Amino acid sequence: MGEMSDTGRLILLGAPLGNPADASARLRQVLATADVVAAEDTRRLTRLARDLDVTVEGRIVSYFEGNEERRTPELVEALVGGYVVALVTDGGMPSVSDPGYRLVRGALDAGVPVTSAPGPSAVTTALALSGLPSDRFCFEGFLPRTPSGRRSRLRALATEERTLVLFEAPHRITGALADLAATFGPDRPAALCRELTKTYEEVVRKPLGELAAWAAAQEPRGEITLVVAGAPEIAAERPDDDTLRAAVADREATGMSRRDAITDAATSYGLRRRDVYGVVHR
Structure with missing residues (x-):
């Protein structure tokens, strides 16, 4: 165990997404010297430490979605x-769709310094591999579970112009x-990235319609990150109301609700959905 100081420190560790060779030298050093290591999955931590040939001398505690609310005060006290x-966490940076936010907030509220040993991130890795614009993007995490x-x-x-990055579970993809x-x-361009940095890493770049058909046939498994191109920029000239009503009617004629x-007409013309709704129901 490391020596105690007047003020503790919280260190967020960017863990490998799958390939242990991506672990930084600093991550190894922190794992070996921290007084307490809070892990989303203690078994995966033990396996990672073994792969890195690191001995964790500090106390190992579990810290996952089911116990983080209860365990946070204990860790803040330490x-x-x-x-x-x-x-x-199991891979990537804590707090990014993973446990961590409560502990960071608790440490900051208690006046404790928070720092990180940065490392791999599924968000930026998938974005870079997607081949889609990455100068401006937004991360949406997991979509709601219900359809x-x-x-x-x-x-x-639908009208977000920045590239979107999403996580999704295999059984919902x-x-x-x-x-x-x-x-x-x-026709919106997209990329499905699965098992990043692992042996069976795969990046499938197709328009959404083709990608949906591919996924239905292949039933992809593993850790999945989706990258979707942003909506086209707002049209310079707004179509007149009759054109918008006709566009909606044409789509309804094909069986759309x-x-x-x-929504589809608004996306096609680069308009807000509520504006098209107002025209149709006026």
Whole structure:
């Protein structure tokens, strides 16, 4: 165990996404010297330490979604007491769709310094490999679990002009891609990145419609990150109301619901959904 100081420190560790060789020298050093190592999965931490030939001398505690609310005060107490606490999740940076935010907030509120040993990130790795614009992007994390919640969220994102990065579970990826294609349009460019940095890493770059069909046939497994091109820029000239009504009617004639027809027309013309809704229902 390292020596206690007047003020503890919280160190967020960027863990490898799958390939242990991506671990930084600093991550190894912190794992070996921290007084407490809080891990999302203690078994995966033990395996990582073994792969890195690192002996964790500090106390190992579990810190995951199911216990972080209860365990945070204990860890903050250790930090205030002068201990160095390292936080590691199963891969990537803590707090990014992983446990960590509560502990960071608790440490800051207690006046404890927070720093990181940065490392791999699925978000930026997938973005760089996607071949899509990366100068401006937004990270949406996991979409809602229910189909209705997912569709509602996607409708709100349909006119987002920045490249989108999403996480999705394998058993929901086919439904998510089908909804993305229906809401954003089947021609919107996208990339599905799975098992990043691992032996079976795969990046499939296709328009959403083709990607949805591919996923339905292949049923991809493993850790999945989706990258989707942003919506086209707002049209310089807004089409007149009759044109918008006709566009919605044409889509309804193909079997689309009115809601989806309005969303699709708004996306096609680079307009806000509520503006097209107002024209149709005026």
